Amino acid sequence: MKKLLFSILCASPSLLFAQGSQVNTQGVRALGMAGAGSALFTDETSIFYNPGGLAKMDHNAVSAGISAVMYRSAFKESGSNQVYNTRSQVTPPFSVFATFGPDNARWKAGLGVYTPYGGAVDWGDSWPGKYELNHLKLRAIYIQPTISYKLTDNFSVGAGFVYNIGMVDLARSLPLFLPDGSSAHAKLTGTGTGIGYNVGAHYNFDNNVAISLSYRSKVVTKLKKGDAEFTVPDAVAASFSDTKFSAELPLPASLNLGLSVPVSDKVDIVADGTFIQYNIYKKLVFDYADNTPLLQDTEQIKNYKNAFSGKVGVNYKANEKLAVRAGVGYVKTPVGKDYVYAETPDNDRLMGALGLSYAINDKFSLHAAYVLQKLKERTVTSPVTQIEGAYKTNIHAPSISFTYKW
Amino acid sequence: MKRFQKNIKLYIGFVALALAASCKPSIDLDTKGGNPENVDFSKYIAVGNSLTAGYANSGLSLKGQEQSFPNMLAQEMKKVGGGEFLQPYFPAENYNGSGFLYLKALVNGQPELGTVTDHLAIRGQTEDKKPLYIKYTGPINNLGVPGMRLDLAFVQGMGALNPYFERLLPDNETGTKKYVDFATTKDHTFFSFSLGNNDVLGYATNGAVTTDATNTLISEQTFAGLYTEFITKLTSKEQKGVVATIPDVTAVPYFTTVTRQALLAGVNAALKEQGKDPFSDIYIKTKTVTRAATDKDMFILPFSSAGLLGRQDLKDPATGIVNPYPYGLFIQNPVGDNFVLDESEAKMVQDRIVALNTTIKQVADSKKLAVADIYSFLNKVKSGYQINGIAISNKYITGNIFSLDGVHLTPMGYAIMANVFVDAINAKYSTKLGKVNVSQYGGVALP
Incomplete structure (x- = not known):
C-alpha cells in the first residue's frame, strides 16, 4: 500500500498591524470629526496627532479615554446563498496622555500611552475561508515620551520617541480531521516590540488659522518566540509539536498635513490629509523554530500600495461648556485586489463622525465621539484558499474620555 | 443642561446598545428572478443507491445520513423555495446504524482499520444471518438504498434481499414491492436520480467475478431500456430533475491504491530484513490464464487488508488442499480472480461505463433534465486540485474525498459532489441554487 504522505500547506497566518485594523481613537475630540483636527486642538492629545502642537498648551492636563471598536465583517462566497458574519467582537483601545511643564515656559513635555491599532475579527470555524483564518486579535500599545518647544509664539516643534509592544492571537483551521469529524487547528500567540518616532511642527497665523505638519516613522514590530500550538489528530502529532515562531510586522510611516480655519x-x-507609506509592507514571513515536512515556514505576499486619507470636520462651540462637532473622511485602501486576506478584508472606506465635549467644571471635562466606517463591498479571490467571494465591513467605534487640567 | 448631565450615562448606554445591535453589514443575495423556468423544488426526492443514502466507510450511520449529498442539496433548495426534506434516519441512540470502518491507527504511515460495533441499529437477523435494521416507514424524500441497482429496481420483492430497502417497507410489502414503484409514487415535484453505478461497479469491485445478482455486469441494451422506463415514470407529470453519470473505475481508490509495485515493495522489504532474495512478480489468475501481473492490472483495496500475499497455509478453493507455495508469488499459487480487475476486464468495464453514460445523457436530454457529470468530476479529482485551500485527490485517506472503503465519499467529498449537482441544475434551468459550503465538511477522520 502506498505510504501515506500528508501534503498540507500549514498555517501561513497573517498578522497585520495595518489598515484593516487601524482605527485611530487616541483623541476623542479629533475623533468627533473623523480624525481631523490636528491643527485645531493643541492639547494633551497632540502627543499623538502632532508633538509640535504640544508647547502651545497654556496649562497641563491628564486625560484618559477608552473606545469600543466593533469590527463587523460579512462574507458571501460567489454562487452561495449564505452570508457569514464575524462574531461580535469588541476591542477596547485606550489612551492616556499627560503633560508636564512650568507655567509660561516655552517648552512642554508629555507622555502618551495608547493603542493606535487594535482589531479583532472572529470568523469562527464554519465559514468557507476557515483554512485561511478563524480569528485574529491584535493589540499594539505605544508608549511615547514627547518634548515640544515654542520657537516663536506662533511656531512650535516637537518630537516623541515611540516604544511599541505588540500582541497577537491568531487561529486557523487545518485540513486534518479529528475522530469527531472536526477540523484540526493552529493557534499562534506572541508579543513583540518595536521602536519609532513622531515629529511635528505647528504654526498659527495671527488670525488663528493654524497649520499642522507631522510625520510618524515606520515601526517594525519584531515578534520573537511566539507560541505556535496545534490541535491535531494524535496520528500526526509528531509533525505538529508545539513550537516557536518569529515574524516581522511593519507599521507604515505617515505624513500628515492639517489645517484649521475659524469661520466665526x-x-x-x-x-x-495623510499620506501613508504602506509600500514597505511587501510580504509577511513566518519562521517556525522547528520545521517538519508538514510544518514549513510560510510567506504571504502583501504588496501594499501607498495610500492616503482625507478628513474634514466642523467644531461648534455652543457655549462656555459645550462644544459639538462632526466630520467625514475617506480612506483609500493600500490593499490591492489580489492581496485581500480574511484578517483585513480591506477596501476604500467612508467615515462619518459625531462628537461633543462638555466642561463639567474648570478642571474636569468630558469628551464623547462616535465614528462609523463603512468599507465598500469588494469581491475578491483569496490568495490563500482561492475562494471567490464578497466582503463587506462596517466598523463602529464609540469613544469616551475625561480630561483633568490645571 | 443639568438634566443632560444627569442622564449622560444613560444616553451613552442607549447609543452603545443600539449600535451593537445594528452594526451588521449586509450583502445582497443574488436570488431574485433566478427561476425563469419555474422549477418547483417544493417536493424534492432523491432516487439512488448508497451515494444518495449517505453511505461511507462501508456503512450507513446517522451522521452519514445527515451529511448525505441530497440533504445538502435540499438545504440549499430551501433557501430558494424548497420544502422539507425527510430522511429515513436511524434512531438517535442507534446512531452508528449498520456499523462502519474507522481508522484505528497509522503504523509507519500504513492505515490500520477497525469496525464500529456499538450503538448499531440492528433489530434482528435474516435466516441466512444477515442483519435487519431498525425500520423507518414514515414519509421520506431521500429514497437512496445502498446496494440498489437499476436492474434490481425492477425486481419484485427486493426488500427480502436488501436490508436497506427492507427497513423502508412495511412488513407486508417486503416480499412484493419493486423499488421503481416505491420511488415513483411519492408525488414529487423535482428529483435527483443516480442509479446505475452498482450495475457496473458491483461487478468490477468483485474483480469482475459474478457470484449473484448484485455483481453481474449490466448489458447496454438492458440498461437503456430500464433507464428510460424509470426516468419516464419519474417525469410522468413533466417534473424536472437531475441525473448523475457513472464514475470511472480508475477514478476510485478502491482500484488504484493497491498496486503491483506497492505489493512487491512490501514483500521485498520484509525479505530484505531476513537477507533473502526479492521477488519481481506477482501472479494472478484471470478468466483465461494464470500470468504475472502488470502495472495495468488493478488489485482491489480489500486484498491488502486481507493479508493473503505470501501465505503458505491457504487451501486451494477447488481442491480444499493446502497450497504450500507462497500465495501470489508463485505461478503455482496465483492471486484469485476476484481480487484483481485485470487489464482486459478493466477495459471492458470502462467501455461499458462510457456507453452507459452516453445513454444517461441521451435520456436526460430527451426529458430536459440536468446532468450532474460525476464521471467527469471524479476524473478531475483523479488528477488532483485545490478547493477552499484543501488539496483533494483520489488518493486513499489523504485525498480527502474518498472514505475508508475507497468507493464512497467523505462528508467533504459529498459536499463537493452536491455542488456538481448545484452547478448542473443552475446551468440547465437558470436557477440560483446556492453552493454548499465545502469547508463545513471534513475528510477522513484520523485517530
Whole structure:
C-alpha cells in the first residue's frame, strides 16, 4: 500500500498591524470629526496627532479615554446563498496622555500611552475561508515620551520617541480531521516590540488659522518566540509539536498635513490629509523554530500600495461648556485586489463622525465621539484558499474620555 | 443642561446598545428572478443507491445520513423555495446504524482499520444471518438504498434481499414491492436520480467475478431500456430533475491504491530484513490464464487488508488442499480472480461505463433534465486540485474525498459532489441554487 504522505500547506497566518485594523481613537475630540483636527486642538492629545502642537498648551492636563471598536465583517462566497458574519467582537483601545511643564515656559513635555491599532475579527470555524483564518486579535500599545518647544509664539516643534509592544492571537483551521469529524487547528500567540518616532511642527497665523505638519516613522514590530500550538489528530502529532515562531510586522510611516480655519467665534472648520507609506509592507514571513515536512515556514505576499486619507470636520462651540462637532473622511485602501486576506478584508472606506465635549467644571471635562466606517463591498479571490467571494465591513467605534487640567 | 448631565450615562448606554445591535453589514443575495423556468423544488426526492443514502466507510450511520449529498442539496433548495426534506434516519441512540470502518491507527504511515460495533441499529437477523435494521416507514424524500441497482429496481420483492430497502417497507410489502414503484409514487415535484453505478461497479469491485445478482455486469441494451422506463415514470407529470453519470473505475481508490509495485515493495522489504532474495512478480489468475501481473492490472483495496500475499497455509478453493507455495508469488499459487480487475476486464468495464453514460445523457436530454457529470468530476479529482485551500485527490485517506472503503465519499467529498449537482441544475434551468459550503465538511477522520 502506498505510504501515506500528508501534503498540507500549514498555517501561513497573517498578522497585520495595518489598515484593516487601524482605527485611530487616541483623541476623542479629533475623533468627533473623523480624525481631523490636528491643527485645531493643541492639547494633551497632540502627543499623538502632532508633538509640535504640544508647547502651545497654556496649562497641563491628564486625560484618559477608552473606545469600543466593533469590527463587523460579512462574507458571501460567489454562487452561495449564505452570508457569514464575524462574531461580535469588541476591542477596547485606550489612551492616556499627560503633560508636564512650568507655567509660561516655552517648552512642554508629555507622555502618551495608547493603542493606535487594535482589531479583532472572529470568523469562527464554519465559514468557507476557515483554512485561511478563524480569528485574529491584535493589540499594539505605544508608549511615547514627547518634548515640544515654542520657537516663536506662533511656531512650535516637537518630537516623541515611540516604544511599541505588540500582541497577537491568531487561529486557523487545518485540513486534518479529528475522530469527531472536526477540523484540526493552529493557534499562534506572541508579543513583540518595536521602536519609532513622531515629529511635528505647528504654526498659527495671527488670525488663528493654524497649520499642522507631522510625520510618524515606520515601526517594525519584531515578534520573537511566539507560541505556535496545534490541535491535531494524535496520528500526526509528531509533525505538529508545539513550537516557536518569529515574524516581522511593519507599521507604515505617515505624513500628515492639517489645517484649521475659524469661520466665526464659535465655528472652526478643519481638514487633514495623510499620506501613508504602506509600500514597505511587501510580504509577511513566518519562521517556525522547528520545521517538519508538514510544518514549513510560510510567506504571504502583501504588496501594499501607498495610500492616503482625507478628513474634514466642523467644531461648534455652543457655549462656555459645550462644544459639538462632526466630520467625514475617506480612506483609500493600500490593499490591492489580489492581496485581500480574511484578517483585513480591506477596501476604500467612508467615515462619518459625531462628537461633543462638555466642561463639567474648570478642571474636569468630558469628551464623547462616535465614528462609523463603512468599507465598500469588494469581491475578491483569496490568495490563500482561492475562494471567490464578497466582503463587506462596517466598523463602529464609540469613544469616551475625561480630561483633568490645571 | 443639568438634566443632560444627569442622564449622560444613560444616553451613552442607549447609543452603545443600539449600535451593537445594528452594526451588521449586509450583502445582497443574488436570488431574485433566478427561476425563469419555474422549477418547483417544493417536493424534492432523491432516487439512488448508497451515494444518495449517505453511505461511507462501508456503512450507513446517522451522521452519514445527515451529511448525505441530497440533504445538502435540499438545504440549499430551501433557501430558494424548497420544502422539507425527510430522511429515513436511524434512531438517535442507534446512531452508528449498520456499523462502519474507522481508522484505528497509522503504523509507519500504513492505515490500520477497525469496525464500529456499538450503538448499531440492528433489530434482528435474516435466516441466512444477515442483519435487519431498525425500520423507518414514515414519509421520506431521500429514497437512496445502498446496494440498489437499476436492474434490481425492477425486481419484485427486493426488500427480502436488501436490508436497506427492507427497513423502508412495511412488513407486508417486503416480499412484493419493486423499488421503481416505491420511488415513483411519492408525488414529487423535482428529483435527483443516480442509479446505475452498482450495475457496473458491483461487478468490477468483485474483480469482475459474478457470484449473484448484485455483481453481474449490466448489458447496454438492458440498461437503456430500464433507464428510460424509470426516468419516464419519474417525469410522468413533466417534473424536472437531475441525473448523475457513472464514475470511472480508475477514478476510485478502491482500484488504484493497491498496486503491483506497492505489493512487491512490501514483500521485498520484509525479505530484505531476513537477507533473502526479492521477488519481481506477482501472479494472478484471470478468466483465461494464470500470468504475472502488470502495472495495468488493478488489485482491489480489500486484498491488502486481507493479508493473503505470501501465505503458505491457504487451501486451494477447488481442491480444499493446502497450497504450500507462497500465495501470489508463485505461478503455482496465483492471486484469485476476484481480487484483481485485470487489464482486459478493466477495459471492458470502462467501455461499458462510457456507453452507459452516453445513454444517461441521451435520456436526460430527451426529458430536459440536468446532468450532474460525476464521471467527469471524479476524473478531475483523479488528477488532483485545490478547493477552499484543501488539496483533494483520489488518493486513499489523504485525498480527502474518498472514505475508508475507497468507493464512497467523505462528508467533504459529498459536499463537493452536491455542488456538481448545484452547478448542473443552475446551468440547465437558470436557477440560483446556492453552493454548499465545502469547508463545513471534513475528510477522513484520523485517530
